[in-house]
Amino acid sequence: MATTPDIIAEPAGLPPVQGARSATEARIFVASQWQLIWWRFRKHKVAVISAVVVIGFYLVVATADFLAYADPNASEAQRSLMPPQRLYLFDGWRFAPYVHGFKGERDRATFKRVYRPDPSVKVPVRFFAPGFEYKFLGLIPMTRHLIGVDGDATRTIFLLGTDVQGRDVWSRLMYGTRISLTIGLFGVTLSLVLGVVLGGLSGFYGGAIDTIIQRTIEILRSIPTIPLWMGLAAAMPRDWTILQVYFAITIIISLLGWTELARVVRGRFLAMREEDFVISARLVGCSRMRTIFVHMVPSFMSHIIAATTLALPAMIISETALSFLGLGLRPPAISWGVLLQQAQNVQTVAISPWLMYPAVPVIIVVMAFNFLGDGLRDAADPYGR
Amino acid sequence: MLAYIGRRALLAVFTVWAISVLSFAIIQLPPGDYVTSYIAQMASMGSVVSDEEAQNLRIQYGLGQPIYIQYLKWMKLVVVGNFGMSMEWRRPVTEVIGDRLLLTVVVAVASLILTWVLALPIGIFSAVRQYSAGDYVATFIGFIGLAVPNFLLALVLLYFGFILFNAHVGGLFSPDMQDAPWSLARAWDLAKHLPIPALILGLAGTAQQIRIMRANLLDELRKPYVVTARSKGLSELRVILKYPVRMALNPFASTIGYTLPYIVSGSIIVSLVLGLPTVGPLLLKALIAQDMFLAGTIVLFLGVMTVIGTLLSDVLLVWIDPRIRLEEM
Numbered sequence: 001m002a003t004t005p006d007i008i009a010e011p012a013g014l015p016p017v018q019g020a021r022s023a024t025e026a027r028i029f030v031a032s033q034w035q036l037i038w039w040r041f042r043k044h045k046v047a048v049i050s051a052v053v054v055i056g057f058y059l060v061v062a063t064a065d066f067l068a069y070a071d072p073n074a075s076e077a078q079r080s081l082m083p084p085q086r087l088y089l090f091d092g093w094r095f096a097p098y099v100h101g102f103k104g105e106r107d108r109a110t111f112k113r114v115y116r117p118d119p120s121v122k123v124p125v126r127f128f129a130p131g132f133e134y135k136f137l138g139l140i141p142m143t144r145h146l147i148g149v150d151g152d153a154t155r156t157i158f159l160l161g162t163d164v165q166g167r168d169v170w171s172r173l174m175y176g177t178r179i180s181l182t183i184g185l186f187g188v189t190l191s192l193v194l195g196v197v198l199g200g201l202s203g204f205y206g207g208a209i210d211t212i213i214q215r216t217i218e219i220l221r222s223i224p225t226i227p228l229w230m231g232l233a234a235a236m237p238r239d240w241t242i243l244q245v246y247f248a249i250t251i252i253i254s255l256l257g258w259t260e261l262a263r264v265v266r267g268r269f270l271a272m273r274e275e276d277f278v279i280s281a282r283l284v285g286c287s288r289m290r291t292i293f294v295h296m297v298p299s300f301m302s303h304i305i306a307a308t309t310l311a312l313p314a315m316i317i318s319e320t321a322l323s324f325l326g327l328g329l330r331p332p333a334i335s336w337g338v339l340l341q342q343a344q345n346v347q348t349v350a351i352s353p354w355l356m357y358p359a360v361p362v363i364i365v366v367m368a369f370n371f372l373g374d375g376l377r378d379a380a381d382p383y384g385r
Numbered sequence: 386m387l388a389y390i391g392r393r394a395l396l397a398v399f400t401v402w403a404i405s406v407l408s409f410a411i412i413q414l415p416p417g418d419y420v421t422s423y424i425a426q427m428a429s430m431g432s433v434v435s436d437e438e439a440q441n442l443r444i445q446y447g448l449g450q451p452i453y454i455q456y457l458k459w460m461k462l463v464v465v466g467n468f469g470m471s472m473e474w475r476r477p478v479t480e481v482i483g484d485r486l487l488l489t490v491v492v493a494v495a496s497l498i499l500t501w502v503l504a505l506p507i508g509i510f511s512a513v514r515q516y517s518a519g520d521y522v523a524t525f526i527g528f529i530g531l532a533v534p535n536f537l538l539a540l541v542l543l544y545f546g547f548i549l550f551n552a553h554v555g556g557l558f559s560p561d562m563q564d565a566p567w568s569l570a571r572a573w574d575l576a577k578h579l580p581i582p583a584l585i586l587g588l589a590g591t592a593q594q595i596r597i598m599r600a601n602l603l604d605e606l607r608k609p610y611v612v613t614a615r616s617k618g619l620s621e622l623r624v625i626l627k628y629p630v631r632m633a634l635n636p637f638a639s640t641i642g643y644t645l646p647y648i649v650s651g652s653i654i655v656s657l658v659l660g661l662p663t664v665g666p667l668l669l670k671a672l673i674a675q676d677m678f679l680a681g682t683i684v685l686f687l688g689v690m691t692v693i694g695t696l697l698s699d700v701l702l703v704w705i706d707p708r709i710r711l712e713e714m
Contacts, residue, residue, distance in 0.1 A: 215399065219399060221643065222695050223407070224650040224691050225650050227684045227687050227688075228407060228411075230653070230668060231407075231681070234675070321654055325654065326669075344540075344658070349544050359540065359541070362534065366534070
């Protein structure tokens, strides 16, 4: 979006004081709808911050393999359930990040492996260190990772500790973010298609079609969804590949998630059907399709975007919940739900609380999407109020 | 009024039908039919199913016939209370579900009541003292409640219960009451264990209701009749409680219908984390073992239960809101 020129000294967006700033007023009159939305959105500070957070998370999605420093599926029994290693940024006064080495030994009383930091060993952490091979953004073959440690297998770094099988939680979290956030995105896209088509039909034609679709929505909304998802998810054949399961889960969660979007679309259609510009479009002989897609849809695009943003967190939670139950994605696939599965047992969590860390991004992302959606919804109708 | 309730009841019937179709679909989805898996199950237990018995079962469930006939046969059995056998437990499904369904209802109703008891006063307070510290606290807790999925909340609570008090906060009964027959003492034990699961389940709903109540009441408080009431010298408490709160209550009641499915859904997964003896853990086990009659029946029961609850909330709405009553006359 365009930046605001200097003419406007104060945050633009609201109608200015009468007559006093005619230049501002003129600008608002000629501004496009998207510009008005942007000006209004910008005033909602929490929503702007949330937008930044969401963009940050999707950057992680794009660069997960660069941010991870260990192969997420490389397991090592010798390193099972290691606590997070503290990262020291300064060695004396010099900026030289390092972690302490670790000594693993068996507790003679309980036979559990215990790990003690060994302050005599400083493992320097290097930026852009070489590691396992991957394709950056899926295109460029690379071996460099954001951080890493040099040397043999005894020198390791585990920022968030390791899980039962000795896999690095941080790296797995990065990969999990990729799957959890894209599954939400695909799911919401499918829901959006269903919602726009069915909501559009409902709102545009009215009558019997409207009644049928509305009743269907009411029925779907009065059914408890989780048992239903569980049933459908459990019916997936066990021998499906990760990719097949991924798409099946996406379809399952979107099939039941389109109702709210359809409701919004229908509402906008009903409100707009009688608007002057729609009637004139019809009078000058626009075809029905043209009326809908060229004249009506652009004018409530912003509402759809807001509703979509609000629908996303529900999708992400659904996937997390299903995988958490063991009915969604299954290892070796990695998602937040799969990671949290290890935290199901209280005893495990009490001994290794770092296994609960994957809950943190879930909460942050869900909150950010909610605030962002709220802000977008308020900004979606820049002419109101 | 009757017309309104009649319409809702008709929709409820349709919903029940849709739920029955979906439950049937869940039963049907896994490969193989019921009788082949039954025979395999029996064979693994060392007993043999005679050809005659297998044939009878096939006829009873209409296997081999078109799918809609199978559905009708299944419905016929369901209507007379025969939900089939649970393969894993080798007992009738109704016996396996037993008490657990009742406990699911108890948990759901408890969290619904808790939602109201918390949301009503907090919502009123937030609206009357808009932008006060208390309002901000309520809004903040509300956002947490909306954003944190309830099973994560349960997990975090379990963790802190374990770390801080070294106690297991889950469950619905004390260990010694677990398998005791129903008695006043057991009911009291249940009542003591209910608040935590009810709170976890109800928090998201509570947060939503607080926001709805606050917004509605704020709209009402600005209306002239409030000024009138105040200028006539009514006490502030009376001004607020007697008129605007009553008005703001309507949309509040109508949302029960949407809250209930959500609570029932949530109770499944929260029960798993907290170890509550509801149908939740049973459903998960049945699904993993592909014990489809048990799973399908649970989904059916949960759905029908929700529909009945929603219908009750519709009736309640008619009772609270005279406008609906008048509209339909």
